[in-house]
Amino acid sequence: MSSPIDLSTLFSLEGRVALVTGAGSGIGSYIAHAFALAGAARVYITGRRLEALQKTATFHKAIIPIQGDVSSKAGCSALVKAFEDAERAHGISGQIRLDILVNNAGVMTNDGTWDKDGASADEISQALLKLSDDEWAKGFAINVSSIQWMSASFLPHLARAAAEGGKAQGRGNIINNTSISALYVSRDAQGHLYSATKAAAESLTQNLASKYTKLGVRVNSIAVGNIPSEINDLNNPKSFISMLKDIIPIGRPGNEEDIAGVVIYLASRAGSFVSGAMLKIEGGILIGV
Template sequence: MLSSLFSISNRVILVSGGSSGIGNLAAKGLAEHGAARVYIVGRRVTKLEELTTTAPGVIIPIVGDVSTIEGCQKITASFVEKEKAAGIIDANICLDLLFSNASISAKEGVWPTDQANPEQISNALLQASDDDWSKHFAINASATQLLSASFLPYLARAGKDGGFKEGRGCIVVNTSISAFYISSDAPLHIYTASKFAAESIAKSLASNFTKLGVRVNTVAIGNIPSELNSVDTSDSLVNKDKVPIGRCGSEDDIVGTLIYLASRAGSYVSGATIILDGGTLVASR
């Protein structure tokens, strides 16, 4: 009973930003726990191909750009082609889980040590370019809606004939605790704003998609090592005043959360945010 409650056996999954960091960990973990096929989307061909060697035939690369409508449509078309190549007929092509994970976090300038100096703060905030703002919102926020909309027919199909009750046909958006928590020591205004936007978009999608048989949830991730941060993986160096659990997050934490949301166990959950941060938000209040 317990194994079937949390089963993702034979599920078809797509992970954007799957070539590195959290996407890489998620793809490997989901493949290990029974997914039939895990499509990983990214722009770096070599990185994608490296990951496919960890689970040949299960982890499948798709080179694509999630930041534009055309890019998301091409990713969807490539997914359909690859499903056909796997022997799935058109009418049966579906997607059980979309993990919208692609993200960027560029440096936004050096924050002044003298935070009582308006001129220095002004200069720091103006170091980010218009292009920096556009890229962050295109990848961290807009892509959530574009990719979800592109795959909606295939997600809805997965939820038919009882699939919805089994947790099939769901979207999980990787946001960040930055959407809820701002550090005055090193504020990342563009990143924070884009992640807050992703949270809002996901909630809007949930209000529209759930009645179509597609659940939408977010995971606000905290202290987990990835290419976007410089987290030291040594638990002994974790500040318990900031992360009360006293350790960094791991692959198991990410994969366990995704399995819950994508299985029968989480089939009644939609429009929710799971805070995966070791207690960081609680400690900040």
């Protein structure tokens, strides 16, 4: 008996156009690599550091750097125009489509720290008051507000991809990197600002999914943890991954392939019936602590 399942196309991104924010290094660069290898026609990567973007782009000819800043609404609008100009430069005429938007850009600003076993109320108070109003605002602008601004700014392009024969193939979708910090609460975890922004990003993902899915635009999140990256460095003893690496239930830190498998699933025909989901990529740490 023949099967309707065609594995050669189920996970393929052949011919698709993607845009990944914060892709100069770490998880964003892993996602760009994965999309290019899965057959995407063009993978636009954005970030503030042009040199880092250019380095990521050397991995595959489909990866195209666009320097930009998602920390403001104006910056996100500028990225839309830069994307449209780049698509026209590649011979795309008429209305522009975007198959995949990945909101990955993020910043981690550390709160003050304290001795988890012996700090006084005054010491904890001072640590939690360390960051300024501007630092809190910047954290929320990049980790939360940029998701709203990018998702809204690119919605017409995403809806067009879904409407023009793309719904059944999973075209026109958003993936937000919200981090397991959205869910992880422990007396040992002292990054209150980062955790708060990621929890807000997860809430925003659900709200966007509730509005966009009827337009054919799926919205999902990946809650990543224990994957080495620029802001989660195994060589930094105070990083999240360094503190948890010895108690990860699956017995190892994650890697680039662990990210690739999940994002390709969500972005392809394989994940075309999935919207409003949060997929945890964290080695089981949330069920093992």
